[in-house]
Amino acid sequence: MSLIKRGGAVAFAVACGVVAGCSGSDTAADGDIVKLNFLTFADPAQLKVYQRAVDAFHELHGDEIQVELTGLSTDNYTQTLTTRLQGSEGPDIYYVQDFSMATFVQGEAALPLDDFLEGPDSYVKKDDFPDEIWGPTQKDGVTYALVPDANPFVMYYNKDVFEEVGVKLPQEYYDEGNWTWDTLEEITSTFKEAGKEGYVQDGGPFGVNTWIYNNGGSVEKDGEVVIDSDPKTIEAIEFVNQMVQDGNFVFSGSLPQGQGRDAMFMSNQVAMVGAGRWLTPLFLESNKEFDYIPWPTNTGEQMEPTLVTSAYLAVNSDTDYPEEAMKFISYYVSAEGQEVRLADNGNSVPSIAGLEHVVTDNPEPEHAQYLLDAIEIGQPIVFEFETPGLSNELEDIYEIMFLGDITAEEAINRLGDKAREMTEE
The missing domain is CATH 3.40.190.10 (Periplasmic binding protein-like II)
Structure with missing residues (x-):
């Protein structure tokens, strides 16, 4: 959860x-x-x-x-x-x-x-x-x-896992101008084949909005809910869901009790996690070989806004x-x-x-x-947090999507309907 x-x-x-x-x-x-x-x-x-x-x-x-x-x-x-x-x-x-x-x-x-x-x-x-x-x-x-x-979101990457599986470090892709969603899909497929998790994906606005912002999308614009109509937003949600369904990402809500991203990272079970700086003291105390990398992009730009x-x-x-x-x-x-x-x-x-x-x-x-x-250049979550309970309702929808109980299309429609229902009351 x-x-x-x-x-x-x-x-x-x-x-x-x-x-x-x-x-x-x-x-x-x-x-x-x-x-x-x-x-x-x-x-x-x-x-x-x-x-x-x-x-x-x-x-x-x-x-x-x-x-x-x-x-x-x-x-x-x-x-x-x-x-x-x-x-x-x-x-x-x-x-x-x-x-x-x-x-x-x-x-x-x-x-x-x-x-x-x-x-x-x-x-x-x-x-x-x-x-x-x-x-x-x-x-x-x-x-x-x-x-x-x-805390602006960046990706943490575990150098030991990359070396073990034989994948180039994200910094190398970034320096080449090739740190993109396509590259991420390619390398997480490699980790999957090697028996490692590529990336831990959260549900809810906390987990999904970075992908939305990173793709130039929005949940709302000028007071109007656009999560189910903005093409960039829809593309981001569909991409993340596909990565989960294909096994490139593991949904955090499906992890066994007590097995979180930090423990998986420190035990070399996962290659990358997304977070702010709060994981840094723990990883340093654990003597992990890790570094930060900006979020991979899908826009042709090397760096795009992420969640703050x-x-x-x-x-x-x-x-x-x-x-x-x-x-x-x-x-x-x-x-x-x-x-x-x-x-x-x-x-x-x-x-x-x-x-x-x-x-x-x-x-x-x-x-x-x-x-x-x-x-x-980051963006905070404001709209979803201004209405008590809204972020929780949206997370419920993301969760059943990531668990495979509804399609991305069904989830996007429900997200839009629920956001309008709760903010227009």
């Missing part, structure tokens, strides 16, 4: 207001240390990256504010977070997965941040970020979460210490906080301009510049 799917089960409960309420502007008594709980989804390697900023914040404010960071598995993270927010164990500060942000805003689970950001205690201002980065964190002109960093994802940082509307919590998250996403976290092979790309060096200084893997190239 892919990332998008896991967030949808709790949408109705949150949207109905089960996570509402605000404690006002309580602060600790003079001399007391405020203790804040901070919840995120992360593997152990990513958690070490987040802890860097917590430690740096403690150096500045540890005698007045202490932050305890806890990491959960991505599996069922949103459901677990919602359960805690409903009860008495809700964190003061929490990461929100992009596909569930609109649901948490609608359910009043996150405090408005604009007034604090304009005040003297904030380490960052809204103007420090590009306008297009906010996505579903804003509603009716109000900001409910901050954007700590961003973000997770967001919010303050629980029921925290006892809203001012202290906002102060921490403003530091965490500030230029200083991002540099502390993302230098030395962090797990994301900065969301504030001027910090590009944290990606390219002493880069590992070699072609870290491709992350910056991708974010320069």
Whole structure:
């Protein structure tokens, strides 16, 4: 089951207001240390990256504010977070997965941040970020979460698998101007014949939109759903589905329980996976021989836009210490906080301009510049995430298509009908 799917089960409960309420502007008594709980989804390697900023914040404010960071598995993270927010164990500060942000805003689970950001205690201002980065964190002109960093999609390739099977590295194809969908189909066929998986394909917008954007397609244009009418979009969906049906790609939703892309990559079972920078710390710790490559194209251009994802940082509307919590998250996403976290092979790309060096200084893997190239032209998912539950419904359709229960044509028609139904209500 892919990332998008896991967030949808709790949408109705949150949207109905089960996570509402605000404690006002309580602060600790003079001399007391405020203790804040901070919840995120992360593997152990990513958690070490987040802890860097917590430690740096403690150096500045540890005698007045202490932050305890806890990491959960991505599996069922949103459901677990919602359960805690409903009860008495809700964190003061929490990461929100992009596909569930609109649901948490609608359910009043996150405090408005604009007034604090304009005040003297904030380490960052809204103007420090590009306008297009906010996505579903804003509603009716109000900001409910901050954007700590961003992740443009690139392909990771396992050099050991390429060498074992005797396939040229993607960088060689790219340098020749031949890193295309046709080349990808050819080499993944070779991996299949050798008993390896060529590429792990996710369902839902999270897995498919990169192919759509990369082919010059769109899910919607000017407020109109075009997923079932735009030729470039249809071509991309049909291509990805054909790769899955032919066995060139393996659908992540069909993998055995507990067997994910990262484990398959590290055990040399798969040649390529698509992701942002978040897999980098884990692969480096595992001493994998890998590198990045831009997405293969089908347009004649060497590089086209891919998906840019973000997770967001919010303050629980029921925290006892809203001012202290906002102060921490403003530091965490500030230029200083991002540099502390993302230098030395962090797990994301900065969301504030001027910090590009944290990606390219002493880069590992070699072609870290491709992350910056991708974010320069990348596209976030906005339309599917603005309507609570829509991305989950679309994923259901993609899933049954990839499992072979419906054709690509049937899936495309259903995708268009469902998107219009839910956004026109």
